[in-house]
Amino acid sequence: MIDLKALRDDPDTARASQVARGADPALVDQLLAADERRRSLLSAFEQQRAEQKELSRSIGKAAPSEREAVLGRAKQLAEQVKDAEAQADAAAEELDRLLWAMPNIIVDGVPAGGEEDFVELRQVGTPRDLAAEGIEVQDHLAIAEGLRAIDTERGAKVGGSRFYFLTGIGSLLEMALLQWTLNRLVDEGFTPMTTPTLVRPEIMAGTGFLGAHADEVYRLAADDLYLVGTSEVALAGYHSNEILDLTDGPVRYAGFSACYRREAGSHGKDVRGIIRTHQFHKVEMFVYAPIEEAEAEHERMLAFEEASLTALGLPYRVIDVAAGDLGSSAARKYDCEAWLPSQQRWLELTSTSNCTTFQARRLGIRERTADGRTRPAATLNGTGVTTRWLVALLENHQQADGSVVVPEPLRPYLGGRELLEVVR
The missing domain is CATH 3.30.930.10 (Bira Bifunctional Protein; Domain 2)
Structure with missing residues (x-):
């Protein structure tokens, strides 16, 4: 498996490696896009989960007249968190699939071709x-x-x-x-x-x-x-x-x-x-x-x-x-x-x-x-x-x-x- 951080920092070397292998350099861009999507969805999930935790702590402090609304919001947010987690997991799986499909990046001096x-x-x-x-x-x-x-x-x-x-x-x-x-x-x-x-x-x-x-x-x-x-x-x-x-x-x-x-x-x-x-x-x-x-x-x-x-x-x-x-x-x-x-x-x-x-x-x-x-x-x-x-x-x-x-x-x-x- 390649180093994802190195890929982010220097995608051109990875693209050149793919070309030298006779493989598709578009895989590098697919990886970068999948990585960006995973990080974005993970951030959204973590943000919503933090909001959910904060809301859960507030339930016991809510006035009786407000409790039903707070519980309703908590239920709604729980569904959103569950959905966000599923999306983040799916994005992580897709990134993992692409990472396992990517061959090693050749070192300098390796001849190109077949x-x-x-x-x-x-x-x-x-x-x-x-x-x-x-x-x-x-x-x-x-x-x-x-x-x-x-x-x-x-x-x-x-x-x-x-x-x-x-x-x-x-x-x-x-x-x-x-x-x-x-x-x-x-x-x-x-x-x-x-x-x-x-x-x-x-x-x-x-x-x-x-x-x-x-x-x-x-x-x-x-x-x-x-x-x-x-x-x-x-x-x-x-x-x-x-x-x-x-x-x-x-x-x-x-x-x-x-x-x-x-x-x-x-x-x-x-x-x-x-x-x-x-x-x-x-x-x-x-x-x-x-x-x-x-x-x-x-x-x-x-x-x-x-x-x-x-x-x-x-x-x-x-x-x-x-x-x-x-x-x-x-x-x-x-x-x-x-x-x-x-x-x-x-x-x-x-x-x-x-x-x-x-x-x-x-x-x-x-x-x-x-x-x-x-x-x-x-x-x-x-x-x-x-x-x-x-x-x-x-x-x-x-x-x-x-x-x-x-x-x-x-x-x-x-x-x-x-x-x-x-x-x-």
Whole structure:
């Protein structure tokens, strides 16, 4: 939720943010009008209620000849107060509806436009020339099937399309990635968390996932619960309606969970293998920070993601995501995309978002400052690692005989294994 006072003080920034997102700037004016109406009606209600109280106190003092008239006036005023209260409540509800519909205001420098309007910030690493090495490029699924690491056929038999089994070395490789990432995050001051994968509607809505992309979320109607697509949701709800002490610095969590996404609207897109699936595992970084430290924390999480990709020998690029491709909660988002040899394109492996105080306002999360005041905290999130990283690892480290070189940092988690070899 945006800061209503800031909107009143500077509506032009909010209008510009809406335009950059490709959204309707008229929503800002609707909000301002609704806010003005609510304040006006609330003032009228409070004035009439004060008059009602004053009149009530005068009833006992009224002369017998005047009492009937005073009682009549009191009854009339009571109806007026009731009506004024109903109008003020309705105006408050309308303002609240508009506030929940308004996406976060982007920070300075975010590119305007849609999905294709991102700005590439840098490329790191050089993709291998596999043909020059005498390697006939295979995609991750062909490699994995040779290693008996992924079984999509039986995954579809059990769960339907876009489900899979990680088998043998595939399962071990995923666990190695997850554990390696968690250990490094602990060293960086993150508290590891295993989070719920089912959350209440108010938590899902509070994080901003029930807006334009609600059709991506699985809902269990019988229990009125939602399956999370990222542990960001549970970690954002962890401190809902609490006051945090951030005077010693940001609070950082590393959440592990299974994640579920309906992939609505992606029919025919990335149907082969495990690039786009309904279920996967993920380690997610989540940070509560004073708003003044939010941008620095954002850069810190991006640096961790880049260090991970570099350590695993994956060529990648960093993009500054355009405003129209941001979720409703994000004020800025950076993606890291690894090179995918089989398709000669970049594949998103990480995202990290600065949500400023948007989620905190919706979830009632505040911080107590050094001078004793309370105010909304900033929240940030970022990918530690996901199952999808297996795609990039298998393809970028493939060998001519179908084997795969294990990146050095993962070897201790695989019993020292240096090479994943084809199962004959």
